[in-house]
Amino acid sequence: MRKIIYLVNPKSGTSKKGAVQKLIELKTAAKGIHYEIFPTTSTGIYDDLVEKIEQENITDVVMVGGDGTVNQVVKALKECNINFGIIPMGSGNGLAYCAGIPRNPLRALDIIFDGTASYIDAFLINDQFSCMLSGLGFDAQVAHDFANKSARGLLTYTQQSLFQYFKAQPYQFEIVLDNFSFYTDAFLVCIANSNQFGNYVTIAPKASLKDGLLDIVVVQKMNKARLPFAVLRQIRGNNMLETLVENVSKKNVLYFQAESLTIRNLKHAPLHVDGEPRPTEEEYQVKILPKCFKLIMPAV
Structure with a gap:
């Protein structure tokens, strides 16, 4: 018998x-499924919920919020034997959209059921x-600026992205892979497990949620112009996924996969x-964490 806990972030997104x-x-009761609804915590600590899941045999935890909500809840509860669901209500909803979960709450609920x-x-x-x-x-700088804004949503995020574009300067990194390393400005x-930033902006078009690889x-x-x-070509999938990183100095965008890597952040770029x-x-x-948790996605 299914038992669902819904965790609702009262601050995510704009809806x-x-x-x-x-x-x-209404919909969960109509299905005859036992459920409870709780707010998310600002601390990301869910020790009491872990105990409740174990004692009451909770089968599903559904997150009503954005990517930050998903991160905190999954991090706290991934060792529990449960299924996770998402009703996307954030500003980006990158994981949900990559998994084929729509923004419409009714359709997202149908996938939960x-x-x-x-x-x-x-x-x-x-x-x-x-x-x-x-x-x-x-x-990352856009994310830092966005977090300090009182208004949320796509419009605010777009405004911050444009503002940062005119200010942006490259940072220096050393990327270390198996048997190979390179410096880059x-x-x-x-580092992508899902294929996108959110809002269907697919920065890593070939990324899969379950291939055991990270897309970099x-x-x-x-030239800033x-x-x-160059970014649009990447979003459209025009750049080939490389099996080896070659001709670093001749390419605007590098796109490759790895199970693990080291990034030396030589100029302290924001994260x-x-x-x-x-x-x-x-x-x-x-490093990749393969088969880390169970996510409810559209039936194939």
Whole structure:
């Protein structure tokens, strides 16, 4: 028998949560499924919920929020024997959209009820858990600025992106892979498990949630006027996924896969983890966590 806990982030995104909560109550009750609804915690600590899941045989935890909500909840509860679901209500919703979960709450609920739970990957960047996309440089600076704005949503994010574009300067990195390393001056380095930043902006078009590999995108130093076109080519999937990193000095965008890598952050570029700003460090050890947790996705 299914037992669902819904965790609702009252602050994520721009949408009203009251109507969505009423929809959840109505549709879940109509299915005859036992459920409870709780708010998310600002601390990301869910020790009491872990105990409740174990004692009451909870089968599913559904996150009503954005990528930051998903990160915190999965990090706290991934050792529990449960399925995770998402009703996307954030500003980006990168993991949800990559998994085929739509923004419409009613359709997302249908997937919770009728979808299939299967294991997907996550990764660690040093000791920090990430289940969709983390990055250093330009996109991280946007995340830092966005976090300080009172208004949320796509419009605010777009405004901050444009503002940062005119200010952006490349950072210096050393990328260390198995038997190979290279230096690069780059506007950003993306580490992707899901294929996108969110809002269907697919920075890593070939990324899979369950292939046991991370997609790495390095947008290297170039004339600022060429930067939007180079990024657009990457988003459209025009850049081939490389099996080996070759001709580093001749390419605007590097796109490759790895199970693990080291990033030496030589100029202290800012960091974001699943869209949330984090303090920067001088070096990052990055590694895949294959088959880390079960996510409810549309049935094939």
